[in-house]
Amino acid sequence: MTTFDDAVVAGVTGHMNGDHGTDNLLIVQAFAEPTATAARMVGLDSVAGDWVADVDGVEKAVKIAWPEPALDRPSIRTQVVALCMQAYDKLGIEKSEH
Template structure:
C-alpha cells in the first residue's frame, strides 16, 4: 500500500479545509453521514480519505474510500475531485468546477 508522508497529508488537508470546506461536507453527506452539518478533512491514506463530521452536535470520524488507486500526490487531487463529483451527483446538486 502506498503511504504518504506527513507533509503531503498536511498540504492536502490544509487545502481542502482552507479552499474546499463545502466540498468536504458534500463528500461526507453523500458517502458517510447524510445529516452531517460540518466536515473537516483530517487525513488520508491510499485507500480512503478521513474526515471529522459533525452529526447531531457530535463529532465522528468517517472514512470514505477512494474510487481509484492513489499512488502519488497528483493522484490524490484526481481522486478527491472524482469523489466530490460523484458525491454531488449522488446528492443531486451542481458540482463546482475545480
C-alpha cells in the first residue's frame, strides 16, 4: 500500500467534497451504506478511499477499495472516476460527465 503526502490527500478530498458531493454519496450508497444520506471523502491511499457517511443520523467511517491500485496522483483521479462510474451502474443512475 502506498500513502500519499498530506498535500495530495487534501487536494483530492477538497476537490471531491467541493465539486463532487453527490458522487461521494453515490459511491458510499453503492458500495457500503445504501441508506446513507450524506458522505464526504476524508482520506485515501493507493488501495482505497475513505469516507464518512451519515447513516440514520450517525457518522460512520467507510473504506471503499479502488477498482485498481492508484500509484500516483493522476491515477487517483482515474480510480475515483472508475469507482463513480461503477456506482452509477450499480445504482441504475444515468452517468454524468467527469
